[in-house]
Amino acid sequence: MADGRILIADDEDGLRWVLEKGFRGAGYQVTAVKDGTTALREAEAQPFDLILLDIRMPGIDGLTLLGRIRGKRPDAQVVIMTAHGTVETAIQAMQQGAYDYLAKPFDLDEALLLAERALTARRLSQEVTSLKTGLKEVWEFGALVGRHPTMQEVYKTIGRVAASDVSVLLRGESGTGKEVVARALHHYSRR
Structure with a gap:
């Protein structure tokens, strides 16, 4: 039909x-x-x-x-x-x-x-x-995907850090998304 x-x-x-x-x-x-x-x-x-x-x-x-x-x-x-x-x-x-x-x-x-x-x-x-x-809603930070409140906090932190001129050291287990976060920081910062 x-x-x-x-x-x-x-x-x-x-x-x-x-x-x-x-x-x-x-x-x-x-x-x-x-x-x-x-x-x-x-x-x-x-x-x-x-x-x-x-x-x-x-x-x-x-x-x-x-x-x-x-x-x-x-x-x-x-x-x-x-x-x-x-x-x-x-x-x-x-x-x-x-x-x-x-x-x-x-x-x-x-x-x-x-x-x-x-x-x-x-x-x-x-x-x-x-x-x-x-x-557009999910990919606000490029390859970072997620709507969970914990991920929302990660997005906010990336936004705050990207707006500042501080050096950043990312630590974590292999496969946790350090490189993705680094790319997001680079993309959204003035550096």
Whole structure:
């Protein structure tokens, strides 16, 4: 079963219906609208993981809508769909932050595969961001890892000693991290 919230914005009733049924059948939560103004209102009201936009729609056109959505929902993946595809339009859409470009007519399986790729890329991007945030917290002193209160005291001591001009002698058993602490002291000190 697929996971993700999808917004489909296309003024062609038949295509919109096929996409909505196809994505629902694949297990996605789908909202389908027929114009750019409604699509913008929906995108502002609730978060979507993937947004499929037709380039030519009543109200707001797809490229203008793409720019507005990227401003409001930068983490949403946006795919531009069009029957009037040119290389210039595709390049413009990608430069404005579209994940990909789907030229009409296209097969439902092609749209489902592209959606799966876009949602996977979104999840991976979120995972990387989360891991980077976690690493930033844990790796505050380079290769020293740990959140235990004892390690927190070691970090504080390194900070205090690095801020001073005293000579340091590190003693301890083999494998206890003397070299790692020495590197941290060197990195954070003015010496």
